[in-house]
Every structure is written in C-alpha cells, then in structure tokens.
Amino acid sequence: MKRLLLLLATFISVAGSITVARAETTLEKISQTGIFTIGTRTGSPPFAYVNKNNEWVGFSIDLVETSILPLISKKLNKQIKLEKKESAPNTRIPLLTSNAVDLIAETMSDTQSRREQVDFSLTFFATGAQFLVKRGTPIKGIQTIAGKRIAAQQGSTNAKIIRERVPTAKLLEFPDQPAAFQALAQGQVQAYTNDGIQLAGLKAKAPKPDEWAIVGEFFSYEPYGMAMRKNDSDFRQVVNVGLMEAIESGKYFELYEKWFGPKGEVPYPLAPETKRFLQMQVVPK
Amino acid sequence: MIEFRDVDKWFGSLHVLKRINLKVSGGEVVVVCGPSGSGKSTLIRCVNRLESIQSGEIIVDGQSLLDPKFDPSKLRTDVGMVFQSFNLYPHMTVLQNITLAPTKVKGLAAGEAEKVAKELLDRVGIPDKAGVYPANLSGGQQQRVAIARALAMKPKIMLFDEPTSALDPEMINEVLEVMTDLAHDGMTMVVVTHEMGFARRVAHRVVFMDEGQIIEEGKPETFFGAPQSPRAQQFLGKILSH
C-alpha cells in the first residue's frame, strides 16, 4: 500500500514535469535527419487511406507530396524523404508535441481551442456536418432529430454541437467510422452525423450506395487544415506557401478532380463559393 | 445389518475388490486390517456408497444399494463415517459442525440440535470446546468432534477409516476410548485400523484383507493367537514387531 502511494507520487511528479525539451526548429530537424514525417489516417478515404493495392494514398497526402515536400527540399537545398505515420483524433496532438511527426495532414478541423495547442495551415478543404440516413427516413436535418438516436464520431465537433443544440437527441458516439456505420445499417441509430465529405465517402463505399442519402444543411463549419507545432513560423510559412502555390497554379484543382471528380474515389463537386474562398486565401507574392 | 454378496470393484483396470462376501450383524464390531493398498478403505466406502461397485450386491439395513429407488443421502443418515483426516468444516465452530446435518437434513430445530450436540461433546470428553474453530483444536480433539458430528445423526452403523493414523501417539488413546465406549453401547461398527490392542479388546471379529480379497476372518483371539494364512502371519509379524 505504501509502495503504491509512493509510486503514485512519483507518477504525478513525473507527469507534472515532462517537458519535451527541444531547441531546434522543425526545418532544422528535417534538415538534420533528411526526413519529413507526417501524421495521417489509414481509413479516411479519399483524404488518407490504404487502397486496394495496399498503397497509402489520398488527397491530403497528394497535397503534401506535390506541393509541400518539394518546397522543403528546395528551401533546405537537399533531397528530403517523406515518411508517413498513422494518426488518429486522439493521438494527433501528442504525436506533434512529442516530435514523432512534423505535420498532421489528414482530416483535422481547424478550431479555436485546437489553435491553443497547435498551429494550423490555410484551410485546404471546407465541409460541414450533415446526416447519413436510410433513404426515405423522416430525418431531414438538425431540425428533425429531436428524440432520435444519432450516431457520431467520438469527440467530433458535430457531437458537441448536437449535444448543445438538440439535447433531446440520443447521441451515441463511436470511436470509428465502421462501427458507426454498422450501427446505422442495423438500426441501433437512425442517422449518422459527420462531415458531409466523410459521409459521401462512406456512401460511395457502401455495398448499395443508393440505399443511403446525405441530408440536411451544414450545421457546422469544418475547415480542414494541416497542423504543426506551435510558434514555428518559418515552417508554417513553407507549408502555407506550398498550399497557396498549389491553389494558384491550379495543381490543387487537378488533385481535387482526381479524388473528388466524377471518376474519383468520392464524387463531391466543388461548390463555386468554396472554390472562390480557397482562391481568396492566396495572398499576393 | 451389512451384507456384501460377491462384490467386485475396479478402478479402471485395477481390480480392487475381488468377490467379497462379508456379513456384519447389528451391534457387532468388526476390525478390518491388511497391508496398504489391499482395499480396506474401498471396502468400507462401498457401505455408504462413496464408491460404487461393478458387480455383486451390498445390502445395508435390509436395503439393497442396487435398488433403483435407493437414495444415497437417505442411507448416509443411517451410516456415520469418520476419516483419517478429520475433515471438520474449517469455517464453522465445533457446535456448527455438529448441528449442520441434523438441522439441514433432519430438519431439527436449532435449539434441539444444539442440545444434542452439547450432550455429544460431553460424551466425547470436550464439553468446553463448543465455540472453538477446528484449527484451534488438537488432532485428538478434532477427531473426537468428527465422531460427535457423525453420531449427531443418530446412525445405526459407524464406519471408521484409520481414525488414529494421523494422530500423535499421545492422542491416540483418547480417540480409542471414545470408540470403545461406543462399542460397549452396542453400536454396529466397522473399523479399519492397525491398532491391534483395540482390536483385541473391543472387536468381535477381525477381517484380514490382502490384494482385494478377504483372506481370513475370525475372533480376535484366534486371529492374533493363531493366524491361518501365511500372509496374515507375515502381516502380523511386521505389525507386532513395531
């Protein structure tokens, strides 16, 4: 018992004093090791996932590979290798702060509270929360979910909003998308809420896509950004310039077509106002 | 009271009782002896059906154990048994050990059962140990409680399987005294023991077993004075030289 208490005390004092001591900047670190490490998903098509041929690919990964990696190599004047590590909503920030990865490039929404922990790049994709339902169910959007059983991804901003705006809805949070979709398919829940683009991906992948419908206006705004360690503006500048150049040169829209075009993984037409918004983020040279 | 008719028993391929024929009448005290592994324990365990037999018949108190209507629990209320390792219930006091079966099996009222238990403790010579737990008793005291526990069911027959073998020498007599009293009160008893003094003094008959067979049986004075079979002679030679 005494020994346990001692252990407890040690644990607390160690936890209290962990400081991830690091003198060098991200660019210095990349230059030294020759490796640029990103944290990304394995199951979030088409942003980042492992495809049928067992290749780790996706829109977010393509953006890094074609627009950010070459810029880093150019800036450091040497060939830099890209490495990918798996990240998940609850490991992203620790991965960054512990130096295990240099950039989170997946489907992470930029939020004010997250900005207290990490810095974000420009928004590279904008979406918002909607509902996936069986075609023909009465749920039409957030106004019609009172008393209904709704699945959400655990800890997502969508879950937070529903809890605040429709407290009578019975919210069930699942740690991953397959479990949530399974619950929807079997009737444990009547709708599944997530970012519209995620739902589109899920629908496209479903055995019978026509059985499912994505309904409702966006009831949240989910701007996806790439996250990096706080207060490292040289590195952030490289990432942002990479993204701006991709938008300006049209490379971004080629990639968009590849992944979200009619023949892409998840057809999801680019709304004119979204395109305009992306372009307006590009500041003059 | 007890009758074995051509009884055979196997443990797997091991033939432990071979065509046993034995009769014990009411009030008789029979001592069973023989070398280790000869089947003595198995023999008496068949009487209260702790072991079942493969052929032959056993009749206890007029009832055949092969009878389809036979109920082992019912039989066991009439046949008390005392083991080498006293087997008291360690989580219960002496009093609870003794009153458990009378209240649970016979439905005796708690007060009534306790009265009986106290009389029995008196009889086995430890009236002051009612509230004590078994672990706090000496071996001899534990065995006497075990006898009292068996007697509490007012059995017609008592079986003893080497009741003194686990005891220190100075405690053996206190247990044998209780058994002697019991015999003098007319209890039908089958006792597996190597206590030849007890056998001489108390037994009406001695049964000698070897390799699953009854080799010889007779009055103690005959058996000890002039054993017939070479095996019994050899066995007695060994025992008495100790």
Place this chain on the structure above:
Amino acid sequence: MTYNFDWSVLWRGQSGLWLLQGLVTTIEISVVAWVVAFTLGIFSGAVRTVSITPLRWLASFYVEFFRNVPLLVWMFFWYFAVPPLLPQPLQDWLFDHGAEFWAGVVALGVYHGARFSEVMRSGIQSIPKTLFEAAVSTGLTMAQAYRLIIIPIALRLIIPPATNESLNLIKNSSVALTIGVAELTFQTRQIETYTAKAFEALTAGTLIYLVLCLAIATTMSQLEKRFAIPGMITKRQTGEF
C-alpha cells in the same frame, strides 16, 4: 519549445462533469457486469468440479468458448449481431433504452464469468476431496454440501485471485467505448478532443482508475481478513490447507 501543462482544463468548462459522469458509468457497468460475472463464475466453476458429466461438459464449453474469444469481439457480437435476432419492437425499445450499456454488461459479464469460473474451479480443487465426502457422509445432498461447505470455503480462498479478476473487469470496461458507452476512458478522450490537452486528460483518467482499483483492493483485503477462516492464514503459509 516545451509542452505547456494546463491542469485547469480538468475543472474548467464541462470537463469535471464529464469525468464524473464517466466515472459513474464505469462504476455502473462494472458493478452490474461483476454481479453477472460472479454469479456465472461461481456457478459454472462449481459445476466443473462435480461428477455429473453432461453438466461438467456444458460448463467447460462455456468457459473455453467465452474466455478464448477477445472481449472486443464479444462487445460487437452482443451489440451488433444479437439485436437483429429479436423482434422489431423489442429492438427499438432496447435501442431507445441504452442497448449499448446492456450489450456491454452482457459482454463483460459473460466474458469475465468464464474467467471467474476458472478462479472458482481452482479454488474448489484446492479443497481436499475428503471434506466433500465427509459432508455427504452425514447425509447432506451434493447441492447442500456445495452450498454450505465447499462454496463458502472456496469463496474465502479465492479472494486474492478474484480481486485481480475484478480489477481486470474494471479496466476492461473501457472496451465498451467501442460500442458507444460513455464511460471513463470515453470521457477522457472527449476532454482531450475538446480541449486538445491530451496529457492532462489521460493523467486524470489514469489517476481515477488507479484510485478506484486501490479502493477495491483495500476493501477486498479487509474482506479477506474479516472472513478469514480461523487458523487458516498461518496454515496456508506453511503450505497446508
């Protein structure tokens, strides 16, 4: 650059309430599942030591089958695979009344029941067989001998390994978050996603589990002392029953 600890996230906003709700749910699911597991374990563990062969086989089948399939699979089984077998109105009623909680209870209870069963069986087997024989020799039936003698003694003997199993059950209750039960681990993750303070949330969760487990371990060792069989503790140290 250093990681800035900000422990105040744990009491600012809703975090404190969430931790409390998570703790309550963890205790609820663990207690109900424990009762299921303990009952199943005692019963099937005892049955595995009796001489009635079909019953023993049934109990052995239960133990081997449930113990050797991962808990996560059982969670999904009871939550996703079982409800579709029920009539539609019952399904809807269940889904409206915390189906995930009850699926979690059944999964944890049945899985840990199989593990308790093993603990119980070895407890009973450490009791000399002649004690059982002595009990039935006085006319007690087999069921009475188990109920009055064998099981009460075994229960005292198994307190230390049963405490271990109980703590495992509490820790394993966090697997229920995969089917959406908002227990303690779920809530620490929630705090983490809302405040982006991973270390703080994780530490808070870990400490709560630690305190919970310490409290149970202490209570159980008190219980062990309270119900110790007189004379047995010293005997056990010398290797006797």
